[in-house]
Amino acid sequence: MALATLCADVKQPRSVFRPKFHAFVVDHGARSGSRNEAEAVAARLQDLGLRSTILTLRWPLGVRPAELSNFETQARRLRYRALGVACRNRKIRSLILAHHADDQAELMLMKIAQLGQHSRTSRPMAGSHVNLPETWGMYGIHESGLQEYQDTILRLRRESGASTVPPFPQVPPPEQPSRGKDGLRIEDGGVKLYRPLLQFSKKSLEATCLQHGVAWFEDETNRDVTLTPRNAVRSLLEQRKLPGPLSRDALLQLMSSIENKHTILNGHAEALFRRTKILTFDLRSGRLIVRLPRLGKRLQQRIPQTIQERGRAKAKIRAAMLLKKLVSLVTPKDCVLLSGLVPMVDCMFPYLVDLDHQVVDEALAPAKMTFQGVLVERVKIPLEPTSSDVQPENTGFTDSESIWSFTRQPYPRVSARPQITILPQRSPTESYLHGQRTRKYNGEIGWSQWQLWDGRYWIRVFNKTDKYLNIRSLIEADMARIKEKLPHDKFEKLRKTLAAAAPGVVRWTLPVIAEEGDLGEVLALPSLKFSTYDRPVAMLWEIRYKHVNLGPTRDESCIIR
Numbered sequence: 001m002a003l004a005t006l007c008a009d010v011k012q013p014r015s016v017f018r019p020k021f022h023a024f025v026v027d028h029g030a031r032s033g034s035r036n037e038a039e040a041v042a043a044r045l046q047d048l049g050l051r052s053t054i055l056t057l058r059w060p061l062g063v064r065p066a067e068l069s070n071f072e073t074q075a076r077r078l079r080y081r082a083l084g085v086a087c088r089n090r091k092i093r094s095l096i097l098a099h100h101a102d103d104q105a106e107l108m109l110m111k112i113a114q115l116g117q118h119s120r121t122s123r124p125m126a127g128s129h130v131n132l133p134e135t136w137g138m139y140g141i142h143e144s145g146l147q148e149y150q151d152t153i154l155r156l157r158r159e160s161g162a163s164t165v166p167p168f169p170q171v172p173p174p175e176q177p178s179r180g181k182d183g184l185r186i187e188d189g190g191v192k193l194y195r196p197l198l199q200f201s202k203k204s205l206e207a208t209c210l211q212h213g214v215a216w217f218e219d220e221t222n223r224d225v226t227l228t229p230r231n232a233v234r235s236l237l238e239q240r241k242l243p244g245p246l247s248r249d250a251l252l253q254l255m256s257s258i259e260n261k262h263t264i265l266n267g268h269a270e271a272l273f274r275r276t277k278i279l280t281f282d283l284r285s286g287r288l289i290v291r292l293p294r295l296g297k298r299l300q301q302r303i304p305q306t307i308q309e310r311g312r313a314k315a316k317i318r319a320a321m322l323l324k325k326l327v328s329l330v331t332p333k334d335c336v337l338l339s340g341l342v343p344m345v346d347c348m349f350p351y352l353v354d355l356d357h358q359v360v361d362e363a364l365a366p367a368k369m370t371f372q373g374v375l376v377e378r379v380k381i382p383l384e385p386t387s388s389d390v391q392p393e394n395t396g397f398t399d400s401e402s403i404w405s406f407t408r409q410p411y412p413r414v415s416a417r418p419q420i421t422i423l424p425q426r427s428p429t430e431s432y433l434h435g436q437r438t439r440k441y442n443g444e445i446g447w448s449q450w451q452l453w454d455g456r457y458w459i460r461v462f463n464k465t466d467k468y469l470n471i472r473s474l475i476e477a478d479m480a481r482i483k484e485k486l487p488h489d490k491f492e493k494l495r496k497t498l499a500a501a502a503p504g505v506v507r508w509t510l511p512v513i514a515e516e517g518d519l520g521e522v523l524a525l526p527s528l529k530f531s532t533y534d535r536p537v538a539m540l541w542e543i544r545y546k547h548v549n550l551g552p553t554r555d556e557s558c559i560i561r
Contacts, residue, residue: 285506
């Protein structure tokens with residue numbers, strides 16, 4: 001209740017900054033009486049002048065939550081997803097949680113117990129302005145939906161007669177429903193998570209409630225040490241039954257040390273990323289070509305061996321963090337594991353492996369690797385053309401070891417190809433998606449919901465046909481049928497576009513909109529803005545590339561849309 005008390009105090013007339021708050025009370029539905037407790041909390045929030053909504057988690061049919069061995073994990077996932085949907089529905093972009101310092105200590109102790117040791121490059125709990133966990137692939141919640149949010153807020157303000165509009169960041173003008181004639185936009189937005197009370201202990205928050213005359217409320221199941229591992233850890237810390245190095249203060253000090261190291265390492269990685277030359281980033285296929293910066297120059301000086309080894313280890317960690325940033329631009333995965341990048345570091349920065357050999361035999365180093373759905377290849381010089389009018393910058397750089405391409409890894413088998421089914425619109429006022437009726441979405445009737453295809457492209461379709469449509473990957477058999485169908489000049493245009501945007505096997509990772517079935521007729525290649533029909537078709541689409549962070553000072557001339 002401490003967070004609610006502070007939010008209610010900010011709303012008072014004497015406060016200069018008076019934001020609007022809406023409280024969410026989560027009912028896990030794991031035991032009898034939980035609904036009554038949630039209603040009691042909502043009543044207390046109303047007494048504070050805060051509007052609230054009770055979110056009851058929906059468990060799979062037949063599942064008894066309290067009997068699950070991984071109840072905490074499953075409850076966390078459902079809780080965050082329910083909070084994300086509630087925020088999206090209410091046009092809320094900032095979610096504030098009341099986690100405190102004691103929560104940090106508990107989490108740190110659990111990580112130590114589970115892993116035996118804690119990674120120096122991981123963080124116990126992110127503090128502020130981070131993505132909502134467990135919501136990857138949910139449009140308008142995870143790094144997406146900014147344009148729709150702005151359009152909705154502006155429309156509501158105009159309808160209410162408001163004379164002013166919020167100071168939104170500058171974004172390109174909104175897309176109009178079309179057949180894909182607009183260039184690819186990079187998605188942005190979503191719900192951000194804030195934890196402003198991480199520096200405060202539980203006792204200090206209880207004192208805050210006492211000072212304001214607000215009763216402290218706590219879930220009674222938190223005291224049951226047999227219910228979850230977290231409860232057992234909490235009890236050990238509160239009763240001070242652990243040795244000094246595992247005390248609350250020691251754990252918080254360890255947490256602070258890890259946070260500082262992470263900040264320093266991330267700063268080095270950001271500096272390396274700024275030094276990395278992006279020659280081409282083609283959003284049409286997600287093909288990235290970069291020139292890597294030189295690392296470890298100081299290590300090649302005559303210095304003691306022990307210092308060399310220590311410096312080389314740090315340089316390899318920074319190189320791995322740089323590769324993580326580059327892989328994240330292309331990967332279909334939601335999280336890039338730093339530990340798996342070590343073999344790539346040894347291959348792409350071979351001089352960090354053996355400092356005695358400053359000239360590395362290129363033939364001994366692999367020229368092709370795969371990692372987390374990304375194909376990484378050494379690029380030969382001169383670079384292949386990327387389009388008829390956009391060429392990589394000719395810098396005169398001839399170190400072929402340092403120029404690499406990152407593309408989507410070809411699908412290893414047919415079953416691994418991503419596919420989304422779009423059902424036909426049944427009437428002018430309703431459409432269907434995976435059997436679910438969608439009457440209206442983002443104020444537009446008939447459009448399917450935005451969905452993340454292959455973890456890379458957000459796509460939605462207006463299917464006015466009477467057929468089921470699939471969003472799937474391009475296959476070789478498609479090209480033969482497209483060639484038979486299209487006029488020669490139009491097929492040649494497609495062939496040249498494919499050669500520029502998706503050379504080689506990369507083209508078999510492009511999305512297509514086709515009629516149902518593995519051999520269904522291809523109607524469009526949306527990322528290439530290409531339709532196989534000259535006449536109007538009863539099908540529209542919109543497509544955007546997933547959110548990526550190129551840095552605030554990056555020259556966007558390297559981006560091909």
